[in-house]
Amino acid sequence: MTGALETMGLGKQYGDLWALRDCTLTVPSGRVAALVGPNGAGKSTLLQLASGLNYPSAGVVRVFGLSPRQDPGLVLPRIGFLSQDRPLYRGFTVAEMLTMGKKLNPRWDDALARRRLQHLGIPLKRKAGKLSGGQQSQLALVMALAKRPEFLLLDEPVATFDPLARREFLSMLLEATVEDGLTVLLSSHIINDLERMCDYIIILSAARLTLVGDISEVLDRHKLLISVRRDTDGLEHLHNVVQVTHTERQTTVLARTNGHIWDPSWEVHDVSLEDIVLAYLGQPQRDVPTVTMDRADEEVLR
Amino acid sequence: MITFRLDTRSGLAPYLQLVQQVKHALRLGMLEVGDQLPTIKQIVAELAINPNTVLKAYRELEHEGLIESRPGQGTFVLKTLAGASLQSQAGLRRSLLLWLQEAQQAGLEEESIQALFLDTLRESLRRGVA
C-alpha cells in the first residue's frame, strides 16, 4: 500500500517560529482524511507543503512517492488544491476561468465543470469577482475537481458554505472518491460531521502532530474511564492516558487503550470523535508522542 | 429499494445505523429475497457519507449471510428476517416479561430498567459486531 501522502520528520520554519515540526505521517490512497486543529496549528502549512506551494525547512514530503518541489511536473497534474483564500482572477468571467483550467491542465474535464456550475446556478458570463462569497468558493472547488486529480487537498473547503451547499459539496466530493478512487485531505474547524464523511484523521496542535489514524480504529481504542477518585499509575502502565480530570470524589480518564480494561473498578464508556479530538487539542504543551494508528488489515476501498 | 438515513445524534456509529436499517427493513418485509440494495455510490451521494462506512456495513451484512454482492451487478438480499422473528416473538416476549418482574422485585424503577436494558443491548451489539 503506497500512501497518497507520506511525510517524514517534516517541518517548516519561519524565522524562529516553527509552523510545523517533526511531522511523520501517511495518508493511504483512497481515504478521506480530516486534518483538524486550531488556527495556527500548521494545517495550512502541511497542505501547502504537500501541494508544492511551499518547501520544507526539514524532513521529507512525498506525494505518490514523488517530491512536490523537485518533480512538480509529475505531481501537479495529479493533485487538486484549494487554498484557504480561494484565489480567483476577479476580472475573468466564469467561462474564462474554465478556459484557463482547460489550457493549463491536460486532464481537464470541461463537461464536469460546466455540469457542476449549471447545477449550482453559477452563470458562465458573470465575472468571478462579482460572484457571492459562497459561489466563489464553489467555483474554486469546481476548478480543483475538474482537474481530475487523484489527490485533493482542501484547506477549509466548507467554511463559507451554508448547510445545503455544504451537504451538496460533500456529496459531490464523496461520490468522486467512489468513482475515481480519489484521495482527499481536508482541513476543517467543524468536527461534529467529520465522522460521517471522513475515515481517517490527523490532529495537529501547536505545530505538532498529536494523532493520526483510521477513525473507526481511533473510536474503538479510545475509552472514557470513570472511577472514584484515585491515581492513574496502574492504568498508565498498560494504556496511554490522554486526559485526566479529578474532582473531589471522582476521577475521569480519557485513555487510548491497548487492550481490554480488566480492572472492574473502572466504569468504561465509549467516546465520541469530537470528544477525542477536543481532548487531544486541549493537551498541555508537553512533548506528545505521535501515535500512528493505522489499521493494517483495513482494506483500501477497491 | 430502500432509502437510508443517518442520525448524527444517535451516538451509534454510522455503519451500524446502516446495518440496523437494512435489518429493520428485512424484518418488516420491506426488503425481500432477491431485492437489490442501493450501490455504494448512490448511498454516498445521498447521505454525504464516507464510502468506507457503507462498504463496512455491507461487509457486515454479507458476513451475516443476509446479502450478497455480485460483481458487476450489485448487492442483493439473500435472506429475509421476517419469518424467523415472528415465530420466536411470543417466546421472547414471555421471557422478557419474566425478567421485568424480576427487575421490579429487585427494586428497579422504570428508568433504571430502561437504562440497564439499553446499556446491555448496546454492549452486546458492540461486542457482537465490532
Add this chain to the structure above:
Amino acid sequence: MIWLTWRQQRLETLIGAALAFMVTVLIIRTGLDLRSAYSTLRIGSCLGQQHLQDPACQNVLSTFQDKILGLSNLSTSLTFLPLLVGVLLAAPMALEMEQGTFRLAWTQSVTRSSWLRVRLTLLIAAAALFGLGMGALLTWWRWPADQVQGRFVTNAFDLEGPVFASYTLFALALGLTVGAMIRRTVPTIGLTLVTFLGIRFGIESWIRPHYIPPIQTAWFSGPPPFGTLDWVVDKGSTWRDGAGHKLSYADVTALCPAPTGGVKDTYVACLHSHRLSEFIYYHPAGRFWLFQGIESAIFVSLSIALLAGAVRWMRYRVT
C-alpha cells in the same frame, strides 16, 4: 499559458497599445512638420561653426530653434514613456501577488518554473518590441533637431537609439521585482516610479559624463575648439596659467576683472597678457553610439540582475 498571460495582461496591453498608437500619430505628424521646416528653411546650409556669425543663418536657425522649443514639452513627456509602459506591463504581476491568484496558477498542471518562463518571456518581448520600435521612431523624429542641437542633450540622448528600449526593460524588471517582494499593487507602482526616476536621474547626471574620460582642451579666446554638436560637460570651472597651475575663478577675476559691458576686448587682452586659459572638457559628437551602447548595457544588466532576483524570490519565497 500564453492564453492566460494574454488574458491577464489584456487590459494593460491594450492601454499601452493605444498609448503607443497615439504617440506614433503625434510623432509622425510633428516629425514630418519638422522635416519640412528643416528643408524649407535650408537649415542644412547653415550648419557648422563657420556659419554662426552669419546673420542670415542666425535668423533662420533661431526660427528653427523656436520650432524645436515648441516641441520640448512633448519631448519631456516622451522621456517618461518607458517608465509608463514598463509599469503598465508589470502591474498585473503585482496584482497577482496581491490577490494570491498565483496560488491558483501554481497548483494547476503547469509548473512554477514554466509559468515564470512563459510569463517573463512574453513581458520582456513586449517591452523590447515597444522600446526598440518607439526608439527607432523617435530617432527618426529627432533627426532635424539633432543636426542643430546635437544628440547629447537630455531630450535627444534619452529618446534615441537602444537606451529607450533599455529603460523600458528596466522599468518592467523593477516593477516585477518590487511587486513580487511587497505584493501590493499601488505601493509597487509608487515605489517603482520613485526608484526608476532616482536611478535614471542619478546615472544621467553623475555617471553618464564619465563613461569615458572627456577630451580636455584649453580655450583661450576666439572660436571655441569644440563643434556645435559636441557635448561640453565642463566649461569654465577650470583655469590654468601659462605654467599649467590651476587657478580659482576668484584668482582669475583678481587678475582680470570680469567685463561688465558688451566689450570684451580689454578682458581678452588681460587674459592674454597673463597667459590665462580656460579648460574645457567635452565629448565629441561621434561618441554618441558608444555612449548609447554603454548606457544601454548598464540598464540591461540592471534589468537582468533584477529579473534574476525576482525569479528567485518568486520560486523560493512566495507561498
